[in-house]
Amino acid sequence: MPIVQLHHIRKVYDTKVAVEDLSFTIEPGTMFGLLGPNGSGKTSSIRMMIGITVPDSGSVSLFDRPFTRSALSRVGYLPEERGLYKKMNVLDQLIFLGQLHGLSAQVASRRASLWCERLDIVEAIPKKTEDLSKGMQQKIQFIAALLHDPDLILMDEPFSGLDPVNSFLLMSTLVDLCSIGKAVLFSTHRMDQVEKFCNNIALIHRGHLILSGSMRQIKSNYPRNRVLIHYEGGEGFLQHPSIEHYKRYNGTVEIRLRPSATLDDDVQSLLAQAVAHARVTRFEVMEPTLEEIFIEKVQQTLPVGNDHELSMAQLDQPNAGGLDA
C-alpha cells in the first residue's frame, strides 16, 4: 500500500509555475529524498501533500485514498520555516501540538518527556521556547512532528542549521523510524547529505521531475568512473591517458575517467601508475555523486545554451563543482 501517491500535480502562483506535472510514489518503510536546488518546488510539493495548498490539477492520495483532512492525524510535518510559540513553555507547547493531532494531554505529555530523553534535551522541558538555542528549538520542532506517532513523516530541510552531531542524531532517529515501517520523506538541497541514507529519491528542478527511483537503480545506470586518491609524493600519474579530467586538492585528487568499455582495466592501470609515482594512502572507485548526476540530467533536459540555469543550480550547492577542473 503506497503511503503517498502524487499524480501529475501542478501548481501555479500568479505567473510562476511552482510545480509542473510531478508524480511519484512513496512506499512504507522507505527513506525518500526530495532533492533539488532552492526554489525548485520542494516546499510547494510538500505543502500540496498535506492540503495546506491545493494543486491546480492532478491528484494527491495519502494512505491509498484520495486526500482528506482526516488523514493528517497520521502525518508528521516539520516545515522549512520553523515555528513555535516563543513565550510558551516547551512541555505545554508539545502537549498543545500533540492535542491538535488528536492525542490526549496525558499521552502527549508522556511521549514528549520520552522524546526529550531520546534526543538529549531533558533540560529544555521546563524552559520557555525563546530561551532555547536554535538547535534545541529545532529538536523541539522535530519532536512536535513525531509526537503523534505518524505513519508518514515529512521533513522540509530538517538538518539546515544543525551541527554535525545533532544532524547525525536526527538522521539516525529517522532511520530507526524507517526501519519500523514508517515512510519518511525529507527535502534538501544538500545532495551529499542524503546519498548515504535514502532508498528512493526524486530530483526536481524548476518544478519539473528530472529523475526518480531507487538510489541503487539510479546509481547502477552510471559507470563507476570516478576515482578518489589520497597520496603523498609525485603527481606524474595524473598524465594517465584514461583520465578525462581531475580536480586536485591538498594531497587529494578527484578523477573522472573517459567513458570506455574497459573501464576496470583502466582503473587498474591508473592504480599501478599512481603507486609508481607516489605513496597512495587511499584509492576508491565510485559512481558519480548525486550532484553530478543532477547537473548532468539538468543539462540534458534543458534547452541548449541555457548556461545561466546550470550555474544557478551549482551556486545553490556549496559542494557542487566537481566538473570544474
Add this chain to the structure above:
Amino acid sequence: MHNVWLIARREYIERIRTRGFLITTLIIPLIMCGFIYGSAFVYSNSESAAHIAVVSSDTQLVLDLQAELQQRLQARHAQPHSTRQTGIAVDAIDARPRNEQATRALLDRELDSGDLDGFLWITPAPTPDKAQPARPTFTFTPRSSEQDSLRGPLAAALGTVLMREQLAHRGIAAADANTILQPVDITAVRAPHRQDRESAEVSVTLLFFLMYMVISLYGMNVARSIIEEKTSRIFEVMLATIRPQEMMAGKILGVGSVGLTQVGIWLSAALLLSASTIAANLGGQGIHIALTVAQIVYFFVYFILGYAFYSSIAAALGAMTNSEHEIQQLNLFLVLPLFVCFITLKSVLTYPDSAMARVLALIPPFTPLLMYLRVSLGHPSRWEIFASIALTSACIYAIVWVTSRIYRVGVLMYGKRPTLPELLRWLKYS
C-alpha cells in the same frame, strides 16, 4: 470544533497568565476611578465658595444683598437633599471715593490673579425720585464663562432685596414682607423603581467607555497575535493539522474570552464596591454604579457583537500585513467607526430617542456602542432591538466569510502587503 476549542483555550490560558493582563486589569479601573473621583472633587470644590465684589454707591443695598445671600445659603443647608451648596461671598466696594477707571483697573487685576470670581457693578438710576424710584442697572463681569452661572443666584437675591425695599416703601412691615417673599421650595422625590437619571447616565457612560476601550484593545490584540504567529512562522505547523478557519475562530474566541473575563472582573468589582459601604464613604453623595440587570445583560450582548465585528476585521488586517508597523497604517478601519460612536456619544446620551440616534444605532459598525446607549437610557422599540442584533449578526457573518478567505491565503504570504486586486483574487480563490 475540538480544534477551535484547543486553540481558544491555549490563547486564553497564555494571555491570562501574562503580567500584562494583571496590570491592565488593575490599572484601568484605577485610572477610571481616579478620573471620576478627581473630577467629582474638582466639581465640588469649584462650586463651594464664589468670591465677588460689588461696586455700588448705595451701601445699604450691598449690605442687604450680603444678608440675603447668607440667608439663602442657610436655608439651603437646612434642606435634606440639597446637592449644590453654593455660597457667594461679597466684598462691598464704595464707588464714590475713587474714579471709575481706577476701580475697574483694580478689579481687573484681581480677576486676573484669581482673587475674585467676578464683580457686579451697580449704576444708580439717573434721576432719583423718591415717589417712583427707577431701578439701578446691574452689570456682572465674570472671570470666565464658568462663573457666568453666578448671575442667576445674584439676580434672584437682588430681586428679593429690591422687592423688600419696595414693600418697605409701601409701608408693609418687615415681618409681612418676609412672609410674602418666602421662597417656594420644591422637594424632589424619586418615582419608585425608577433610577436617578443622572447616576444612570454616569454608569452607562462608564460602560460605554469600557466597551469602547476593550473592543479596540482586544481587536488590536487579535491582529497583533496573528502577526506574531506569522513572524514566528508557527502557522505552517498548525496548518498541517487544522484549517485556517478553525485557527481564526479559535483565536477570536480565545482573545475575546480574555476580554470578557476582564470586563467581568471589573463589573463585579464595581458592583460589589457600590453595594458596600466603602463606596458611600468614598464617593460621598456623588457617584454610585446604578445598573439594572437588563442593562448588564444588554451590555454583554452588545459587547460580544461589537467584539465579534471588530475582531474579525482585525483578523483580516492581521492576515494581510506582516508587521506591527503595517497594521498601524490600516488601523484606521478599526478606529474610525469607533471614533464616530465616540463623537456622537454626547448627543445620543442626551437624546437617546432622536431620529439621528435611531438611524445611527441601526448601522452595524455603530450598533454595539450606540444601541447599547439607547437600550440603557432611551426607549427603543422591540423591533429596533431585534433589528439591530439581526443586522449586526448578518454583517459579522459576512465579514467572517470574507476574512476567513483572506486569512487562508494571507497567513502563508510573507512578502509584501497585498494590493486590492490581489485581495479580490484571494476571495475568489478556494
